[in-house]
Amino acid sequence: MQNLIEYAPLLVRGAFTTIMLALASLALATVLGGLGAAGKIRGGLLVRSLVLGYTTIVRGVPDLVLILLIYFGGQRLINIAGKAIGVDYLELSKFWAGVAAIGFIYGAYLTETFRGAYMTVPSGQREAAMSIGMRPLQVLRAVTLPQLTRFALPGYANVWQVLIKSTAVVSVIGLEDLVGLANDAGKSVREPFLFFSAVFFTYLFFTWVSQTIFNAAERRYALKELGDAV
Amino acid sequence: MRFDLVAQNWELFASGVWMTLQLTALSLVIGFCIALPFGLIRAKSNGIGSKLINAYVYAFRGTPLLVQLYLIYYGLSQFEAVRGSFAWVILRDAWWCALIAFSLNSGAYATEIIRGAIQSVSKGELEAAKSLGMSPFQVNRLVLIPIALRRSLPQYGNEVVFMLHGSVVASIITIQDILGVGRTLNARYYLAYEGFLTAAALYMSLAFVLVYTFRQLETRYLGYLRVSR
Numbered sequence A: 001m002q003n004l005i006e007y008a009p010l011l012v013r014g015a016f017t018t019i020m021l022a023l024a025s026l027a028l029a030t031v032l033g034g035l036g037a038a039g040k041i042r043g044g045l046l047v048r049s050l051v052l053g054y055t056t057i058v059r060g061v062p063d064l065v066l067i068l069l070i071y072f073g074g075q076r077l078i079n080i081a082g083k084a085i086g087v088d089y090l091e092l093s094k095f096w097a098g099v100a101a102i103g104f105i106y107g108a109y110l111t112e113t114f115r116g117a118y119m120t121v122p123s124g125q126r127e128a129a130m131s132i133g134m135r136p137l138q139v140l141r142a143v144t145l146p147q148l149t150r151f152a153l154p155g156y157a158n159v160w161q162v163l164i165k166s167t168a169v170v171s172v173i174g175l176e177d178l179v180g181l182a183n184d185a186g187k188s189v190r191e192p193f194l195f196f197s198a199v200f201f202t203y204l205f206f207t208w209v210s211q212t213i214f215n216a217a218e219r220r221y222a223l224k225e226l227g228d229a230v
Numbered sequence B: 001m002r003f004d005l006v007a008q009n010w011e012l013f014a015s016g017v018w019m020t021l022q023l024t025a026l027s028l029v030i031g032f033c034i035a036l037p038f039g040l041i042r043a044k045s046n047g048i049g050s051k052l053i054n055a056y057v058y059a060f061r062g063t064p065l066l067v068q069l070y071l072i073y074y075g076l077s078q079f080e081a082v083r084g085s086f087a088w089v090i091l092r093d094a095w096w097c098a099l100i101a102f103s104l105n106s107g108a109y110a111t112e113i114i115r116g117a118i119q120s121v122s123k124g125e126l127e128a129a130k131s132l133g134m135s136p137f138q139v140n141r142l143v144l145i146p147i148a149l150r151r152s153l154p155q156y157g158n159e160v161v162f163m164l165h166g167s168v169v170a171s172i173i174t175i176q177d178i179l180g181v182g183r184t185l186n187a188r189y190y191l192a193y194e195g196f197l198t199a200a201a202l203y204m205s206l207a208f209v210l211v212y213t214f215r216q217l218e219t220r221y222l223g224y225l226r227v228s229r
Helices: A001-005 A008-042 A045-061 A063-085 A094-120 A123-131 A136-173 A180-190 A192-221 B004-009 B010-044 B048-061 B065-078 B080-084 B092-119 B123-133 B136-151 B153-173 B178-189 B192-227
Strands: none
Touching: A001 A008, A001 A192, A008 A094, A008 A136, A008 A180, A045 A094, A045 B136, A045 B192, A063 A094, A063 A136, A063 B153, A063 B178, A063 B192, A094 B123, A123 A136, A136 A180, A136 A192, A136 B065, A136 B153, A180 A192, A180 B065, A180 B092, A192 B048, A192 B065, B004 B010, B004 B178, B004 B192, B010 B048, B010 B092, B010 B136, B010 B153, B010 B178, B010 B192, B048 B092, B065 B080, B065 B092, B065 B153, B092 B123, B092 B136, B092 B153, B123 B136, B136 B192, B153 B178, B153 B192, B178 B192
């Protein structure tokens, strides 16, 4: 226990890295998901097949495989490119390799979430908004997005909960996140159970806090009873 | 790209596929055996047993599989009592630790799936069974569980693919599953892509086969729900 207190600042630093990794990945995934959904809804045949290829392939490959591929493969590409322009050695950031891999994976899941949510907004509403003279951007902001938010929230919350657990495997490429640091510390003081228990409960805390926040958000965006709305 | 090296080492990959399938399938079977009674208890009672099961489900669904695996594989060796006990033969072995972690993990997810499916069975069906004079045990065995298991097929199919993908963490604790073999190949020939790309293709093919199989099962066992819609 003494050791755990001694190493607490280190673990807090690791937990901070884990959270930043998860948030950056979510941001990337949200952008990719938005683009993917737009492509699936509005795109021509070529764009639609590209998005279909993206979502199909990514959802078939485990996260760790993609992380290793991006990290080691990306490093090899950088080495080749570096040699070509005469730069000695550039190291690929472990953090950003992790963000790229996890963001890329969950972007595929969010594509489906956003597309599904968009489809639930009846097209008659958009047409009605346009018929009273609203511009496409106005329609999106005032009619589609508020409802899309409501329909997409449960799926979005789900993806986040899976995503944050996915960050644990980035420690495999040597990122000093919560799992990586706890692994080193636990081995050096020969108390791995204690340190991994701390990691276990930290993740449990993360998922619990996220659940609470998303529940509040779902209440905020829920359909109000008719009585409330008036 | 040196895919000829992959071809030369195809036996390595074949054994990797076998290892992955073995671990995934065994974990799913053990997980299911945990989940069926636990799901029933969760759906039907609110007592202390149900609360304990809920704590187990919550803990295993709320944490990464990798951390659960580390806790069992590296963590338990911290205790002298474990190292001295008869269980040490099992707990020092990476394969057994992976099987234990995966089974507990899958059991937690499947418990939640089965609980949901049981609660979705309509009361009328159970009352109809009771009115025929079936005992509570008969109602469970002949009506409730078959209906619930059918209804849980779509989510259970997701869980199967999830477990297949989750099983990659076994390669971190030196098990030669598909990814483990890919990493070995890359390390042996100093490659950056080939082993991982082959692993990715293999996982993807397995996932597609599983998805297809579950779609067939759904048409076979859930077709009656589609007709009524």
